[in-house]
Structure formats: C-alpha cells, structure tokens
Amino acid sequence: MPIRVPKELPAIKVLEKEKIFVMDEDRAMRQDIRPLEILILNLMPKKNETEVQLLRLLSNTPLQINVEFLHASTHETKNTSNEHLNRFYHEFEEVKEKFYDGLIITGAPIEQMPFEEVDYWSELEMIFRWSKTHVFSTFHICWGAQAGLYYHHNIEKYLLTEKLSGIYSHEVLSPTWSILKGFDDCFLAPHSRYTEVKKSDIQKIDELEVLAESEEAGLFLVGNKNHRAFYAMGHLEYDRDTLQQEFERDMKKGIKTETPSNYFPKDDTSKIPKLRWHMAASLLFSNWLNYAVYQNTPYNLSELLSE
Structure with missing residues (x-):
C-alpha cells in the first residue's frame, strides 16, 4: 500500500521515478480504510531532501499512511522557501488538537549549541509535551534523539573532540525487540554529529x-520499554551522497574536517560511495511502523488522552 501526501509535493516526482507508489489525496479519499496518521517534524535545513529520504522509507510497508509535515514556526528557515512551507507544512498551532499514530522528529545541524539556546527550543518542548498525549509512538533521529532524551529523561549530550562522520558497523544488542526483527547481528549505518549521548547515562533510566x-561510533538505537519512543543517533535515512555533500560543504566553509570514515572507496573522495545501509534503514522503519505503531495503536486515536 502507498503513502499518502499532498498532490503537488515535489518529492512525489522523485519517488515515482524510483517506482515507489505514492497516492495523492484524491485517490486516498476513495479508499475505505483506516490509514496510519504520521506526522514528521522536519528540522533539517534542506527540507525537500529529508522529505524524499523519509517518505522513501515509510513507503516500504503494506500499510496505507497519511503523512503530514510540521516545521518550527519560531525558526526562520533559510534553505527552504516560504512558499514550500506554507503549502506543505503545518505549524504546531494547526495540529495541536489532532492525534497521530506516529511522529518522526528529524535531526538538525545544531548539536554544538546548548538545548536552551536553540531559538525554537520552547516550541519543541511544547511538541514533546503534547506528544505524550497525542502521539502513540515517536521516532527521534540524531539531534532530535538527543533533544528527546534530554527533555524526557534529563540525559545530557557531550561534545566530541572532533566531528563523527562516516559509515560504521553496529552490533544488535537486543534482537528480541520487534523493531530489530529480521536484523543480522551487525549492520552498517551513517553518523554525522559533533556530540554524543553516553551509554552509562541511558543505563541509569529503568524504562x-x-x-x-x-564500537567506533557509540550508541545507535535506544528504545523505551513501552515501545512508545525510539532514539536513533545515526542517519539511516541518508542518501548515498549525503555525507559527501556535508563534507564538501564543510570544506568550502573552511571548517577543518576529516574525510568521512569507511565512506569513499579507498578514501578517494573522487570515487562514488557505495550504498551499504539502506536495507537496514528500510527494515528499521518498516518494523517501527508495523510493530511499534500499527499493531498497538488504538483505532480511535482520541483514546490516547485516557492512557
């Protein structure tokens, strides 16, 4: 089954070229089915790219999904046009009375700043607080994961000595969790960040x-034992060339940065990186939708208020 998005969303053209079935609103209205309601809080600067990345992963499921986008209204976006935001994105005031089966909170390239100094932190706190009663399961990505752990569990982030960037091998520690169903013992995933959350701090929180x-990159995935929240420290949604674009951007800005680890063949930046993590990405997001969301969310979402 397809994902349902606004008819004119530019991401549709990219996804259709990849033979991904995207259903527009007109066709979806004629289907007698209770679709999953998914909200994406997109905090990334290049929102169009992140839309494609996440919609691609959400499409890999037999479930019909209604997807809506949310942006931080208290932040001035420089890399996405106001026309695009006005047409395809909501502000929090427009969705705060609604209920959602799932919420995805993306990363943001601001991890070196204290949380309270982020210009939209107060708005994000409202969204975190609202999500407890209006969202069944939330998937946090990179800085969004660090922010969620800080807000919900008072877990701090720590500055690394240098930027962590590259493709790293990860070990599955809890294979019985449904979100990791079908995973091999080890899988690859991209990281791109200046900060980390420590495992010892997570282990102090019972839930x-x-x-x-x-072993190289540290934490990758943390789960709440009630399956209502997951925190991914890496970027499985990244495209083949996302780390390359970030590396070239940093170089142009004069930011001292190392070549992303385990990314370019033989560390030759002129060669095309191999795509080695999308199988894990598709499986992780499909498992989240199927096991954490679809099989447990109430049919009547307003029941979330009584939980």
Missing part, C-alpha cells in the same frame, strides 16, 4: 534500553 551500538 530505557540500549538496542544497538557501535
């Missing part, structure tokens, strides 16, 4: 469990 980690 949290470390599900996957890397």
Whole structure:
C-alpha cells in the first residue's frame, strides 16, 4: 500500500521515478480504510531532501499512511522557501488538537549549541509535551534523539573532540525487540554529529534500553520499554551522497574536517560511495511502523488522552 501526501509535493516526482507508489489525496479519499496518521517534524535545513529520504522509507510497508509535515514556526528557515512551507507544512498551532499514530522528529545541524539556546527550543518542548498525549509512538533521529532524551529523561549530550562522520558497523544488542526483527547481528549505518549521548547515562533510566551500538561510533538505537519512543543517533535515512555533500560543504566553509570514515572507496573522495545501509534503514522503519505503531495503536486515536 502507498503513502499518502499532498498532490503537488515535489518529492512525489522523485519517488515515482524510483517506482515507489505514492497516492495523492484524491485517490486516498476513495479508499475505505483506516490509514496510519504520521506526522514528521522536519528540522533539517534542506527540507525537500529529508522529505524524499523519509517518505522513501515509510513507503516500504503494506500499510496505507497519511503523512503530514510540521516545521518550527519560531525558526526562520533559510534553505527552504516560504512558499514550500506554507503549502506543505503545518505549524504546531494547526495540529495541536489532532492525534497521530506516529511522529518522526528529524535531526538538525545544531548539536554544538546548548538545548536552551536553540531559538525554537520552547516550541519543541511544547511538541514533546503534547506528544505524550497525542502521539502513540515517536521516532527521534540524531539531534532530535538527543533533544528527546534530554527533555524526557534529563540525559545530557557531550561534545566530541572532533566531528563523527562516516559509515560504521553496529552490533544488535537486543534482537528480541520487534523493531530489530529480521536484523543480522551487525549492520552498517551513517553518523554525522559533533556530540554524543553516553551509554552509562541511558543505563541509569529503568524504562530505557540500549538496542544497538557501535564500537567506533557509540550508541545507535535506544528504545523505551513501552515501545512508545525510539532514539536513533545515526542517519539511516541518508542518501548515498549525503555525507559527501556535508563534507564538501564543510570544506568550502573552511571548517577543518576529516574525510568521512569507511565512506569513499579507498578514501578517494573522487570515487562514488557505495550504498551499504539502506536495507537496514528500510527494515528499521518498516518494523517501527508495523510493530511499534500499527499493531498497538488504538483505532480511535482520541483514546490516547485516557492512557
């Protein structure tokens, strides 16, 4: 079954070229089915790229999904046009009375800043608080994961000595968790960040469990034992060339940065990186939708208020 998005969303053209079935609103209205309601809080600068990346992963499921996009209204976006935001994105005031089966909170390239200094932190706190009663399961990505752990569990992030960037091997620690169903013992995933969350801090919180980690990159996936929240420290949604674009951007800005680890063949930046993590990405997001969301979310979402 397809994902349902606004008819004119530019991401549709990219996904259709990849033979991904995207259903527009007109056709979806004629289907007698209770679709999953998914909200994506997109905090990334290049919102169009992140839309394609996440919609691609959400499409890999037999479930029909209604997808809506949310942006931080208290932040001025420089890399996405106001026309695009006005046409395809909601502000929090427009969705705060609604209920959702799932919420995805993306990363943001601001991890070196204290949380309270982020210009939309107060708005994000409202969204975190609202999600407890209006969202069944939330998937947090990279900085979004660090922010979620800080808000919900008072877990701090720590500055690394240098940027962590590259493709790293990870070990599955809790294979019995449904979100990791079908995973091999080890899998690859991209990381791109200046900060980390420590495993020892996660282990102090009874309701949290470390599900996957890397010897080189540290934590990758943390889950709440009630399956209502997951925190991924890496970027499985990244495209083949996303790390390359970030590396070239940093170089142009004069930011001292190392070549992404285990990314370019033989560390030759002129060669095309191999795509080695999308199988794990598809499986992780499909498992989240199927096991954490679809099989447990109430049919009547307003029942979330009584939980």
